[in-house]
């Protein structure tokens with residue numbers, strides 16, 4: 001029998017620790033054990049991007065990460081984005097552009113877009129579409145998502 | 161997912177002794193983008209998963225003009241292409257490393273894992289072959305080195321023996337007038353498995369025309385990646401021209417022995433092998449001449 005693994009991590013800037021089984025994905029532990037249900041499960045095989053989050057600043061699919069692997073690492077999820085006072089510009093622009101319908105894909109798109117803007121604050125439309133190729137949406141047809149990301153980039157540049 | 165022991169090995173010796181004692185009940189975990197999917201789908205049953213990402217030698221990423229590229233087997237694609245020197249020095253490798261999956265997959269997927277998964281369609285293998293990469297393998301009897309074109313032996317199989325794992329890859333520094341290029345054909349623009357992939361490299365003489373060395377490797381057209389020896393021989397020693405490139409392309413197409421599946425037919429794959437050989441040679445040529 002595998003023993004439970006003790007994991008110490010930083011979750012959205014705060015120290016967090018948990019016990020997990022080796023076979024549990026980071027996505028499972030976040031959603032089922034820690035109550036962080038903002039990160040969504042779509043395919044659980046790396047194709048849809050609904051489970052996107054950042055580990056040490058790197059964008060990954062959390063369904064393809066074992067929870068045990070994040071020991072000593074820093075994890076950032078959609079829950080860490082808004083401040084108590086206001087939404088993150090990406091969240092605000094997704095609302096303004098109606099870039100979501102059912103919303104299942106939205107946290108993944110926003111986390112992916114956040115990672116893009118950290119690396120490339122002024123992406124072209126082509127760069128946005130290319131970067132977001134690992135995120136699937138069955139509702140919006142993508143166009144509104146791309147507009148929202150481009151608009152958020154502009155407003156973040158303006159306020160920077 | 162099934163239950164298994166997860167061990168993050170800290171040293172080469174720890175990983176080797178675990179792998180040796182568990183035999184085929186243990187496997188290495190790098191980025192997990194193949195392995196975790198296989199475990200979840202029940203395609204693999206394991207007692208032990210050995211994470212090699214904490215082993216320093218599996219994490220090196222360094223380049224110098226003497227020794228070339230030293231690439232730890234567990235280094236994820238994003239680290240490689242975000243290194244300004246390495247990405248500029250090896251555009252023919254970056255062609256492949258930037259198209260494995262999407263950004264999220266590249267945040268985890270290692271080149272070592274791509275090679276060790278040993279899929280005939282793995283995108284990095286043909287271009288590693290075109291670059292004359294050597295595989296450094298660690299095992300119970302120390303280290304051994306295997307040329308990358310000899311690494312894969314059948315779909316999902318390779319030369320690794322019990323207790324061995326891939327430690328790192330050594331890619332020679334590009335000589336003067338060297339250029340390489342990788343292209344794959346997929347029905348979509350990104351996020352798909354290669355129907356055919358071709359990696360080519362060329363080295364030119366001082367006249368920037370005579371081919372002094374060439375290497376062409378084909379993916380997804382046989383149980384393992386193929387080296388197109390006669391295709392390269394059709395180029396070497398001659399001034400490069402549309403005719404020699406066409407001769408190389410048809411020689412490459414003639415050794416393809418692909419299968420029919422949902423991604424493409426035999427006939428289409430053979431045709432694509434010729435087309436991609438021609439295009440990658442043209443791409444390699446313009447890089448060798450410093451035009452792109």
Ligand SMILES: Cc1cc2nc3c(=O)[nH]c(=O)nc-3n(C[C@H](O)[C@H](O)[C@H](O)COP(=O)(O)OP(=O)(O)OC[C@H]3O[C@@H](n4cnc5c(N)ncnc54)[C@H](O)[C@@H]3O)c2cc1C
Pocket residue numbers: 045046047187188189190191192193194195196197212233234259260261262265268269270271272273274275276277281282283284320324325326327351352353354
């Ligand atoms: C959505 C999606 C898209 C993908 N797209 C592509 C694509 O476009 N092109 C492509 O080629 N692949 C693609 N893949 C497959 C996969 O991402 C790549 O093969 C990747 O490079 C595997 O690397 P990894 O580090 O994640 O390997 P892992 O999953 O950790 O390991 C892969 C296999 O190799 C073994 N292994 C890993 N490292 C070592 C080592 N150092 N020594 C010995 N054995 C080792 C493991 O035991 C396992 O069997 C895709 C996968 C997904 C989920």
Ligand code: FES
Pocket residue numbers: 040041042043044045046047048049050051052061062063064
């Ligand atoms: S749930 Fe992780 S990529 Fe779909």
Ligand code: FES
Pocket residue numbers: 099100101102103104105106136137138139140
């Ligand atoms: S809004 Fe429904 S999947 Fe994107």
